[in-house]
Amino acid sequence: LFLPAKLMDSSVPNLSSIVVLVEVGGKKLLLTGDANGNDIVKAWGELGLGDTPVTLDLLKMPHHGSIRNCSEDFLKAFVASHYVFSANGKFDNPDAPTLEALVKMHGHREIVMHFTNENVTWKDPGYTLEKNGAKVKNLKEMLQALRTAFPGPWKANARKATDKSVVVQLA
Numbered sequence: 001l002f003l004p005a006k007l008m009d010s011s012v013p014n015l016s017s018i019v020v021l022v023e024v025g026g027k028k029l030l031l032t033g034d035a036n037g038n039d040i041v042k043a044w045g046e047l048g049l050g051d052t053p054v055t056l057d058l059l060k061m062p063h064h065g066s067i068r069n070c071s072e073d074f075l076k077a078f079v080a081s082h083y084v085f086s087a088n089g090k091f092d093n094p095d096a097p098t099l100e101a102l103v104k105m106h107g108h109r110e111i112v113m114h115f116t117n118e119n120v121t122w123k124d125p126g127y128t129l130e131k132n133g134a135k136v137k138n139l140k141e142m143l144q145a146l147r148t149a150f151p152g153p154w155k156a157n158a159r160k161a162t163d164k165s166v167v168v169q170l171a
Contacts, residue, residue, distance in 0.1 A: 001101040001130055002072050009036050009068040019043070027057040027170050030078060034063040037074025044077065052077040057170050060084045065094025067101075075105050082168050083113045089120035089139075096127035096142055103146045104131070107154040114166050115139065118158035 009015065017033025019040055032040060040062070044052065059080035063069035064087035083102060087093040094115070102113065118139060126137035134145035143156050159166035 001067075001097045001104070002070075003067055005038075007068065008038065008071070009034075009063060009066065014063055014069070015039065021049070028055070029058040029060075030054075030056050030080075031060045032062040034069065036069050037062050037071045041071075041073050041077045053079045056080040058082040058084060058168060060086065061094065061098065063093070064091075065098045066091075067095040067097045070095075070098045070101070072101070072105075075101060079106065081111060082170065083111060084116075084166070084168065085113065086116045087120065088117045089122075092122050094120065094139075096122055096136065097130075099142055100129055100131070100146065100149075103150045103152075103154055107146070107150045107152040110153045110155075112155045112157055112168075114168050115156065115158040116166050118160060 014034035015036055017035040019033060019035050020031045022029040022031065041052065044054070053076060056078055057080065059078050059082070061070065061083055065085040085094040099113070120139040121137055126135055127142065128135050129145050129149055131149040134149065136142040136145050139158065157166065
């Protein structure tokens with residue numbers, strides 16, 4: 001599901017993103033911009049911000065959920081209740097392998113994936129799940145296939161086209 005290091009995002013504009021840890025009202029939110037997940041993990045350690053895994057209330061997934069910015073180490077290091085994918089399907093983001101990896105690693109617990117757009121369609125031929133070989137072409141099919149492949153308490157919430165934003169309720 002994950003790419004080798006040589007295929008990870010190395011573009012200067014993306015890797016120049018500002019990553020922000022917000023702590024407010026007893027809640028922790030990590031906003032990652034378009035940064036590379038491996039760089040975030042490394043910086044966390046270099047800054048002495050504490051041991052990983054880090055428990056977060058909300059994690060905005062790096063670079064719209066691109067698999068080129070999301071690594072296994074990143075998903076292990078930052079464990080959230082809510083994962084936000086701010087993407088419209090352009091450039092195939094969020095990437096289907098990122099979604100499968102997230103549910104595979106964290107779908108056994110109560111998490112919610114939030115999508116800013118429900119109308120995400122991947123380029124032909126679509127995506128084939130690693131777990132059960134289901135073929136999907138869009139986010140709706142992907143979430144259904146993930147539900148079958150990885151039953152658990154995880155949920156998904158997608159902004160409807162008529163809504164102005166996706167709403168995330170932090171308990």
